[in-house]
Amino acid sequence: MPNLKDLRNRIASVKSTQKITKAMQMVAAAKLRRAQESAEAARPYAERMETVLAGLSESLAGRDDAPPMMIGTGKSETHLLVVATAERGLCGGFNSNIARLAREHALRLLAEGKTVKIICVGRKGQDVLRRVLSNQIIDFVNMREVRRLEFSHARDVADKVIALFEAGECDVCTLFYSEFKNVITQVPTALQLIPASIDSDDDAPSKPDASLAAYDYEPEEKELLDELLPRNISVQIFRALLENAAGEQGARMSAMDSATRNAGEMIDSLTLTYNRARQAQITKELIEIISGAEAL
Amino acid sequence: MAELLKFELVSPEKLLMSEDVQYVTVPGTEGDFTVMPRHAPVLSTIRPGVITVLQDGGGEERIFIRGGFAEVNPEGLTLLAEEAVPMADVSRETLDRHIKDLEEDVADASSDEKRARVQEALDHLKQLHDAL
Numbered sequence: 001m002p003n004l005k006d007l008r009n010r011i012a013s014v015k016s017t018q019k020i021t022k023a024m025q026m027v028a029a030a031k032l033r034r035a036q037e038s039a040e041a042a043r044p045y046a047e048r049m050e051t052v053l054a055g056l057s058e059s060l061a062g063r064d065d066a067p068p069m070m071i072g073t074g075k076s077e078t079h080l081l082v083v084a085t086a087e088r089g090l091c092g093g094f095n096s097n098i099a100r101l102a103r104e105h106a107l108r109l110l111a112e113g114k115t116v117k118i119i120c121v122g123r124k125g126q127d128v129l130r131r132v133l134s135n136q137i138i139d140f141v142n143m144r145e146v147r148r149l150e151f152s153h154a155r156d157v158a159d160k161v162i163a164l165f166e167a168g169e170c171d172v173c174t175l176f177y178s179e180f181k182n183v184i185t186q187v188p189t190a191l192q193l194i195p196a197s198i199d200s201d202d203d204a205p206s207k208p209d210a211s212l213a214a215y216d217y218e219p220e221e222k223e224l225l226d227e228l229l230p231r232n233i234s235v236q237i238f239r240a241l242l243e244n245a246a247g248e249q250g251a252r253m254s255a256m257d258s259a260t261r262n263a264g265e266m267i268d269s270l271t272l273t274y275n276r277a278r279q280a281q282i283t284k285e286l287i288e289i290i291s292g293a294e295a296l
Numbered sequence: 297m298a299e300l301l302k303f304e305l306v307s308p309e310k311l312l313m314s315e316d317v318q319y320v321t322v323p324g325t326e327g328d329f330t331v332m333p334r335h336a337p338v339l340s341t342i343r344p345g346v347i348t349v350l351q352d353g354g355g356e357e358r359i360f361i362r363g364g365f366a367e368v369n370p371e372g373l374t375l376l377a378e379e380a381v382p383m384a385d386v387s388r389e390t391l392d393r394h395i396k397d398l399e400e401d402v403a404d405a406s407s408d409e410k411r412a413r414v415q416e417a418l419d420h421l422k423q424l425h426d427a428l
Binding site for chain 1: 304306307308309310311324325326336337338339340341363364365367369374376378379406
């Protein structure tokens with residue numbers, strides 16, 4: 001029979017845990033709205049960029065002098081993985097899902113005898129990957145201090161990637177992040193940055209091919225692409241970071257929601273046990289009194 | 297009133313401006329150009345500088361932009377800028393920061409061609425700085 005005081009303490013501690021999870025859920029909900037708004041605000045830019053690039057790459061397709069950032073170096077020896085995760089935990093499987101996808105990808109490449117280099121953006125992903133792939137991690141971008149995600153953060157990451165590529169230290173670059181489908185679904189995604197993967201079958205609203213062909217390019221297409229491709233990498237990374245931010249809050253919200261519910265259930269069952277124990281004790285005391293009285 | 301040009305200014309963070317205007321002057325990499333309604337389709341990169349927007353009512357707005365490109369299509373003009381600040385809010389400090397950035401870029405540039413391009417942008421910014 002657990003003693004009453006212990007039970008009371010446990011109920012009190014579960015209650016305070018529940019208060020914390022409840023508060024975290026509400027904070028996440030508020031942050032989620034903001035994160036979602038900024039993710040949506042960033043969409044027009046990324047979409048326009050995609051449309052323009054799709055048009056440009058079409059007109060350059062098949063030419064030998066297309067920039068390497070678009071067609072690759074022709075090798076696929078060294079792979080660079082950029083793994084973007086959250087800075088904080090307590091958000092369900094959010095971080096581990098991204099890290100798992102990246103880890104599997106990395107291990108498969110290693111098994112094929114390729115060289116793998118990893119840049120971690122966000123502490124949680126680094127914590128997980130460090131265990132298996134510590135030798136492959138070449139850089140770590142700390143986003144802990146970042147209150148509000150700005151484009152410059154993404155550009156810093158992109159600059160690192162571009163510098164590595166231009167120095168010939170990687171052939172293929174893939175970005176891992178979590179796509180924000182809705183509040184309860186986040187899909188871990190791998191996106192190839194270099195060579196640029198430009199899907200021409202996207203459902204972008206206006207993509208009249210005929211009119212794209214009629215563009216005057218200033219400067220020349222090739223120079224334009226040289227300038228746009230690195231920018232596109234920043235844009236893609238920025239979008240990934242924004243999606244991550246929204247996904248993180250969404251995941252945390254649902255994780256904390258179920259934690260709050262679980263705590264509630266635990267309190268209920270503990271209260272039941274507590275009441276039983278209390279009644280048992282009262283009965284026991286009564287029996288003692290009565291039998292004491294009878295003995296007189 | 298004559299025909300109007302549909303103008304959109306987009307930064308990675310948000311859609312900054314979307315309205316019908318009379319014309320927009322854009323600092324293209326190969327020279328400034330003004331886009332009026334029914335302009336031929338053009339795709340151009342831009343250098344750091346000031347765009348001038350003549351609004352429908354006749355009011356003029358000047359916005360400092362940096363990094364990006366302009367796309368003119370039959371529907372209108374879309375300007376994708378990495379950074380956009382209304383001229384009224386541009387301070388010497390912001391410009392100083394950009395100038396410093398670019399000076400570093402000049403130092404780091406990998407080829408002469410690139411260096412020349414960055415240098416040009418830098419000179420332009422310095423002019424702007426002096427004019428302020």
